Amino acid sequence: MNKNINIDTVKTPTIILNDEQAKKNLHRMADKAVSKNIRFRPHFKTHQSAEIGEWFRDVGVSEITVSSVSMAEFFADNGWKDILIAFPVNIREIESIRTLAERTHLGLLVDMEESIKRLGEEITNEIDIWIKIDTGMRRAGVWWENDVVVGKLIKLIDQFPELRLRGLLTHAGQTYHASSGNEVLDLYQKSNFRMNQLRDHLVEKGIRNLEVSVGDTPGCCLSDDLGLVDEIRPGNFLFFDAMMLQLGVCRPDEIAVCVACPIVSSYERRQEIVIYGGAVHLSKETIENSTPPVYGYAAFSPDSATWEINPANYVRSLSQEHGVVRLCEDEFKKARIGDLIYIIPVHSCLAAEALGKYVTLGGDMIKTRMEGVEKQVS
Amino acid sequence: MNKNINIDTVKTPTIILNDEQAKKNLHRMADKAVSKNIRFRPHFKTHQSAEIGEWFRDVGVSEITVSSVSMAEFFADNGWKDILIAFPVNIREIESIRTLAERTHLGLLVDMEESIKRLGEEITNEIDIWIKIDTGMRRAGVWWENDVVVGKLIKLIDQFPELRLRGLLTHAGQTYHASSGNEVLDLYQKSNFRMNQLRDHLVEKGIRNLEVSVGDTPGCCLSDDLGLVDEIRPGNFLFFDAMMLQLGVCRPDEIAVCVACPIVSSYERRQEIVIYGGAVHLSKETIENSTPPVYGYAAFSPDSATWEINPANYVRSLSQEHGVVRLCEDEFKKARIGDLIYIIPVHSCLAAEALGKYVTLGGDMIKTRMEGVEKQVS
Numbered sequence: 126m127n128k129n130i131n132i133d134t135v136k137t138p139t140i141i142l143n144d145e146q147a148k149k150n151l152h153r154m155a156d157k158a159v160s161k162n163i164r165f166r167p168h169f170k171t172h173q174s175a176e177i178g179e180w181f182r183d184v185g186v187s188e189i190t191v192s193s194v195s196m197a198e199f200f201a202d203n204g205w206k207d208i209l210i211a212f213p214v215n216i217r218e219i220e221s222i223r224t225l226a227e228r229t230h231l232g233l234l235v236d237m238e239e240s241i242k243r244l245g246e247e248i249t250n251e252i253d254i255w256i257k258i259d260t261g262m263r264r265a266g267v268w269w270e271n272d273v274v275v276g277k278l279i280k281l282i283d284q285f286p287e288l289r290l291r292g293l294l295t296h297a298g299q300t301y302h303a304s305s306g307n308e309v310l311d312l313y314q315k316s317n318f319r320m321n322q323l324r325d326h327l328v329e330k331g332i333r334n335l336e337v338s339v340g341d342t343p344g345c346c347l348s349d350d351l352g353l354v355d356e357i358r359p360g361n362f363l364f365f366d367a368m369m370l371q372l373g374v375c376r377p378d379e380i381a382v383c384v385a386c387p388i389v390s391s392y393e394r395r396q397e398i399v400i401y402g403g404a405v406h407l408s409k410e411t412i413e414n415s416t417p418p419v420y421g422y423a424a425f426s427p428d429s430a431t432w433e434i435n436p437a438n439y440v441r442s443l444s445q446e447h448g449v450v451r452l453c454e455d456e457f458k459k460a461r462i463g464d465l466i467y468i469i470p471v472h473s474c475l476a477a478e479a480l481g482k483y484v485t486l487g488g489d490m491i492k493t494r495m496e497g498v499e500k501q502v503s
Numbered sequence: 504m505n506k507n508i509n510i511d512t513v514k515t516p517t518i519i520l521n522d523e524q525a526k527k528n529l530h531r532m533a534d535k536a537v538s539k540n541i542r543f544r545p546h547f548k549t550h551q552s553a554e555i556g557e558w559f560r561d562v563g564v565s566e567i568t569v570s571s572v573s574m575a576e577f578f579a580d581n582g583w584k585d586i587l588i589a590f591p592v593n594i595r596e597i598e599s600i601r602t603l604a605e606r607t608h609l610g611l612l613v614d615m616e617e618s619i620k621r622l623g624e625e626i627t628n629e630i631d632i633w634i635k636i637d638t639g640m641r642r643a644g645v646w647w648e649n650d651v652v653v654g655k656l657i658k659l660i661d662q663f664p665e666l667r668l669r670g671l672l673t674h675a676g677q678t679y680h681a682s683s684g685n686e687v688l689d690l691y692q693k694s695n696f697r698m699n700q701l702r703d704h705l706v707e708k709g710i711r712n713l714e715v716s717v718g719d720t721p722g723c724c725l726s727d728d729l730g731l732v733d734e735i736r737p738g739n740f741l742f743f744d745a746m747m748l749q750l751g752v753c754r755p756d757e758i759a760v761c762v763a764c765p766i767v768s769s770y771e772r773r774q775e776i777v778i779y780g781g782a783v784h785l786s787k788e789t790i791e792n793s794t795p796p797v798y799g800y801a802a803f804s805p806d807s808a809t810w811e812i813n814p815a816n817y818v819r820s821l822s823q824e825h826g827v828v829r830l831c832e833d834e835f836k837k838a839r840i841g842d843l844i845y846i847i848p849v850h851s852c853l854a855a856e857a858l859g860k861y862v863t864l865g866g867d868m869i870k871t872r873m874e875g876v877e878k879q880v881s
Binding site for chain 2: 135136137170192193195212213214215216217218221236237239240243257263264265266268298387389390391394395397399401404405408409410411442444445446447449461462463474475478479
């Protein structure tokens with residue numbers, strides 16, 4: 126699927142991937158997990174590419190995480206045999222789930238009795254069940270102190286022979302809102318402590334052998350020992366982005382993606398340029414607590430090894446297709462109509478999903494599942 | 504391309520289109536333009552559908568607006584013969600532009616000398632040129648008071664035989680940030696006044712016959728007489744959305760789209776539910792100045808005729824695939840696992856682009872250009 130492309134000839138907003146750096150990021154995380162004897166089940170929603178998936182296989186990964194049934198189907202089609210869908214079961218997709226369980230070792234996430242019952246009644250192959258726990262993010266999951274509720278869910282799971290209870294799972298996404306690396310680490314450790322407290326309470330009730338699965342990139346990057354857990358599921362660490370930079374989770378040269386955007390207009394009085402690159406390419410994700418909102422940082426080379434990020438060079442606003450980039454005086458002078466500028470996205474997973482393909486620094490094209498995929502309606 | 508679908512059986516996030524209401528919205532805008540003898544050149548970035556385009560043809564529309572070269576190619580392929588690309592020319596796409604100009608009457612937007620020169624040197628068929636003017640949005644365009652700069656651009660355009668100067672164009676997007684309908688109207692009128700001031704100054708310099716093209720949905724909806732302009736280019740008015748509702752531009756029953764999202768979890772203490780419907784489906788657009796941010800409103804029916812929007816039922820946060828919806832006590836009780844809830848998106852154009860298809864209230868499927876389209880890299 127490769128095709129040699131000269132980055133300088135890119136015509137429309139395109140993700141440029143520093144594949145060597147991404148592989149370094151991957152090796153570091155894989156090595157850390159191996160050294161701590163913790164299972165590494167990376168989240169593939171970040172890249173959504175069969176080809177990039179092979180990089181993971183090369184470092185010994187055989188179990189993966191995805192965030193939708195269709196993503197699980199895509200990776201099952203590409204030879205992955207152990208797939209966890211880390212999203213609360215959507216029982217409207219029960220038929221697809223049943224079919225998927227026939228051809229791959231499937232793990233599912235539950236926190237509702239209704240979903241467990243439907244799975245138990247309709248799934249015909251054995252599947253792994255993880256109970257989703259909320260340790261502070263306040264998105265999905267049973268609150269970690271509700272061991273009574275968790276106990277009830279476990280009892281219900283035990284009634285169905287095809288449902289095999291694997292353990293407790295959380296996503297400590299509260300780390301994304303931390304104001305420093307130390308706070309990230311603190312939140313990560315607190316989340317792991319809460320998971321283990323819950324596990325201990327359940328052991329007291331006679332429920333044993335529960336695994337603990339955790340997974341945020343900030344915590345998994347900044348924690349040296351990863352804590353008392355059985356499995357980690359980070360995804361974003363592969364690419365990083367402006368959000369991770371801001372959090373102190375990565376250095377600029379560790380960021381492995383940027384979006385090449387053509388410069389279409391420039392306004393000297395405002396020291397601003399307009400780029401072809403808008404909400405449909407970069408997403409409207411902003412840097413936490415940025416006022417005015419920051420939708421990305423600007424660089425003049427696609428190679429992160431050369432980046433010295435100056436937060437004064439930033440994407441100030443995004444419309445559907447337009448971006449407005451504010452630049453310092455020196456950088457403004459460099460920006461010529463028709464040139465490319467390289468935007469470091471706030472959230473690389475969303476930019477990857479929106480843009481659907483990568484071009485590496487060496488000019489190879491790497492496809493994702495979004496390319497040419499039919500949008501589902503059924 | 505139609506296929507009868509029972510909305511109740513939708514499994515994944517899907518745009519539901521109240522096609523009758525959208526047609527009413529279309530008729531009203533078309534009638535207003537006709538009654539004022541102003542050209543109606545609707546923006547097709549809102550729907551991006553060949554089939555919906557035919558509704559416009561049925562009310563006499565033959566000239567359209569798009570926001571990218573690829574969108575122009577799509578509508579040219581679907582029989583549109585007069586297409587304005589309302590985005591500053593991206594000279595990296597000059598070859599596609601030249602080819603497009605061979606098969607359709609093409610209009611382009613410029614505000615940079617560099618772009619005019621490249622067009623003049625490389626375009627081989629006659630094209631319309633509009634000069635982009637900034638009347639207050641501070642995105643793209645020459646500032647309206649810079650008649651000297653505009654005069655220079657016009658002189659440059661006149662040097663190239665294939666470039667036919669049509670007029671001055673603005674997008675008064677500042678109306679989207681207004682705090683009331685009256686302020687919208689005020690900003691729209693002020694923008695039109697500025698455009699006409701500039702036109703008058705240019706007439707004094709001997710530059711005559713310039714048309715004025717304007718186009719924001721808020722202004723075009725709330726202004727009864729549309730002002731002293733030659734052309735309007737609104738797009739969003741077809742669907743409306745939570746942003747237009749908030750601005751006082753439409754009533755709830757005039758909103759023609761919502762996103763059907765499966766309910767996957769619910770948490771009584773928080774009075775919140777988790778839906779399958781995240782940033783990749785709804786976009787992270789928020790209601791202007793909402794604190795905490797509002798990413799959409801929730802309804803329990805797909806039919807806007809029944810909606811009584813309570814802003815206390817709102818999307819509180821969006822991750823890649825998850826949405827967290829906060830509900831009032833009564834509404835929370837109605838929300839059952841596995842049911843659909845209907846999210847009124849903040850910006851319908853972005854949700855339409857992300858989801859790529861519509862299902863009408865009657866169960867017909869309507870495709871867009873995003874369905875199965877190859878993401879460009881070249």
